[in-house]
Amino acid sequence: MLIGTTIYALINSVILALTAIGFNLTFGISGVANFAYGAFYILSAYTTWILMNQFGVPYLISVPVSILLMAVLGALMYRLVLKRLRGQVLAEVIATFGMGLVILELFRYFGLVGFEYTLPPFIDSSHIILGTYLDMQRLLIVIVAVVVIFLLWFFTHYTSLGLAFRGIAQDERTALTFGMDSDKIATLAVAFGAGLAAVAAAVIIPLGSIAPGEGYDVLIKALAVCIIGGLGSTGGVIAASFLIGFAERFTDSYIGTHWTMIVSLAAILCVLLIKPSGFFGKQKELEERI
Amino acid sequence: MKKRKERINRGIKVRSGDIYALCSWQEMLYLSGPRIFPFVLFLLLPFVLGIYWQKVLLSVAVFSLLAISWDILAQSGMISLGQSLFFGMGAYCAGIMNHYWGMSPFLTIPLATVAGGFICTVMLLPVLRLRGIYFSMVTLILPIMLVRIIEATRIFGGTEGISGMSPMPSKWIELYLVLGVLLGALFGFRRMLDSDYGLVLKGIADNDRSVTNAGINIYLFKAQALFISGCIGAFSGAFMTHVYMFVGMPVFALDYSILPIAAAVVGGPGTLAGATLGAFILVPLSELLRGVGGLRIVFYGILLVVFIVTLPEGIFHYVQRKYNQFERWVEVDR
Numbered sequence: 001m002l003i004g005t006t007i008y009a010l011i012n013s014v015i016l017a018l019t020a021i022g023f024n025l026t027f028g029i030s031g032v033a034n035f036a037y038g039a040f041y042i043l044s045a046y047t048t049w050i051l052m053n054q055f056g057v058p059y060l061i062s063v064p065v066s067i068l069l070m071a072v073l074g075a076l077m078y079r080l081v082l083k084r085l086r087g088q089v090l091a092e093v094i095a096t097f098g099m100g101l102v103i104l105e106l107f108r109y110f111g112l113v114g115f116e117y118t119l120p121p122f123i124d125s126s127h128i129i130l131g132t133y134l135d136m137q138r139l140l141i142v143i144v145a146v147v148v149i150f151l152l153w154f155f156t157h158y159t160s161l162g163l164a165f166r167g168i169a170q171d172e173r174t175a176l177t178f179g180m181d182s183d184k185i186a187t188l189a190v191a192f193g194a195g196l197a198a199v200a201a202a203v204i205i206p207l208g209s210i211a212p213g214e215g216y217d218v219l220i221k222a223l224a225v226c227i228i229g230g231l232g233s234t235g236g237v238i239a240a241s242f243l244i245g246f247a248e249r250f251t252d253s254y255i256g257t258h259w260t261m262i263v264s265l266a267a268i269l270c271v272l273l274i275k276p277s278g279f280f281g282k283q284k285e286l287e288e289r290i
Numbered sequence: 291m292k293k294r295k296e297r298i299n300r301g302i303k304v305r306s307g308d309i310y311a312l313c314s315w316q317e318m319l320y321l322s323g324p325r326i327f328p329f330v331l332f333l334l335l336p337f338v339l340g341i342y343w344q345k346v347l348l349s350v351a352v353f354s355l356l357a358i359s360w361d362i363l364a365q366s367g368m369i370s371l372g373q374s375l376f377f378g379m380g381a382y383c384a385g386i387m388n389h390y391w392g393m394s395p396f397l398t399i400p401l402a403t404v405a406g407g408f409i410c411t412v413m414l415l416p417v418l419r420l421r422g423i424y425f426s427m428v429t430l431i432l433p434i435m436l437v438r439i440i441e442a443t444r445i446f447g448g449t450e451g452i453s454g455m456s457p458m459p460s461k462w463i464e465l466y467l468v469l470g471v472l473l474g475a476l477f478g479f480r481r482m483l484d485s486d487y488g489l490v491l492k493g494i495a496d497n498d499r500s501v502t503n504a505g506i507n508i509y510l511f512k513a514q515a516l517f518i519s520g521c522i523g524a525f526s527g528a529f530m531t532h533v534y535m536f537v538g539m540p541v542f543a544l545d546y547s548i549l550p551i552a553a554a555v556v557g558g559p560g561t562l563a564g565a566t567l568g569a570f571i572l573v574p575l576s577e578l579l580r581g582v583g584g585l586r587i588v589f590y591g592i593l594l595v596v597f598i599v600t601l602p603e604g605i606f607h608y609v610q611r612k613y614n615q616f617e618r619w620v621e622v623d624r
Contacts, residue, residue, distance in 0.1 A: 033423040033426070081599055085598065085599070089369065089423060090364060090369050091598050091602060093369055093426050094369070094551060094594055094598050095594070095595050095599065097594075098591040098594035098598070099595055100591075101587055101588070101590070101591035102588050102591035105585070105587040105591065106585075109588065220430070220434055223427045227424065257442065258439075258443050261435050261442065262435075265431070265435045265439075268431065269416050272417055272419070272428070276419045276420045
């Protein structure tokens, strides 16, 4: 029981980290809180589904295509809408939230809900590891998450574009004097965030089915993780997703399923009370706190 | 020939912008017209409308109140994405008081107003220490989590909700109560925002650090703004509980969060009158669109994005400018 719970808690944490990392990347770099994040997650899943079932595109092609499409859509969203609102927090939040709503509610309206709307797992087999029944898809999620996080770390530390990302994130004006185009970087950041949402959807959705309501859940999970970890900090996101992931699984198996939501809610409120910028939100601590 | 638009304040605006120096009854009417208009409208409309549209007017008033409560928060620099939290808190408070303790609606509504506002303030207190989007995030999360908690723990009727609340004595009392409260909130809080107190709130939105530098405890002011806004939201929730004679999970629905924002953005944030105007446009419009059902939220979402990009000042500011200014095209001097 204990080992099984621990393994599932680990996987749950990795899922949380994978869902949150795109949101966190976009916010950390461009300062845009992309409230349409959950919509991108669901939209990419539906895109893959439609490509596969309506156009007969093979799975391994339709996934990268939908990831790419989401990135392009994210970039378009920044170019067409967010660019005009840059710096006005109120307007940014309302605009992204509005766009997310439009996407999710359109899917709900067209009734794309049900068990047939799901993606196939990459590898459909399961093993018994340490006495726990575990399917390969969950293992794959862990592998993908580790690879994505490593690639992101490599990208932001060792490529010139990634360094420009970090430069803009740390001090936009100074970065501008070094000739980094903040609009270009922000476009890319939103696009990367949307793309990461699509990556997360591609590996996580096969565990369940695609439903518009899931979009809100994903957004809320990403927000919760980011608030606890500290917005804009990748280490914080990982730490926070482990905290919530373990807390959720353990309350689930030892106290009761009802209490998982209460645990994460309590965690958010407690963290905000004790350390308002989150555990690792050092980078912009002064600007976020008053 | 290049032209630029010249905007000239109307004479009456020039003379009455700061101090009132009116020359005739005509001018008096011109100035007071827009202020008296809502009073007359709210008094007469219930008589003119049929039963169905009276119900619509009721929800217009409720959504106006929610939009006003959103606007007051937004004026203090807090962008709420979960107005349904306030609404739902008020609704559940009233429901519990009425169902379990058997209080009459005239007792539950004021009590639930204050209690709901208070609970919301306490729940959101931790967020006040942060600026920017944290407040939006937490307000977005809270109502959805509360729904889950009610669903899971089955408190207060769980998914079924509590039904069989005592109704209001008559529909006229119902209508005029909410319209009266709306008028009071509209003009009262407009006045409040124009006073020094409101100046501090707006200052917090513009630059909280300089307000802190002025030796003002901004957390206190923010908490007060939150309480005021929470009370308005809770009132509309408590009121609706007695109209529908039901309280349940739908009170935390997305409609109650998104429509007030849409109304305030479309009408024009910052004046409260804009928020009311927005609700008066959007709610009847969505009533006409009832046939499309779920598309309503899509429609609000599109309106939100379009208005925030193309007309961020909102309809009210636009109309206000036209009312107070001439406009004409003049040639650009070389």
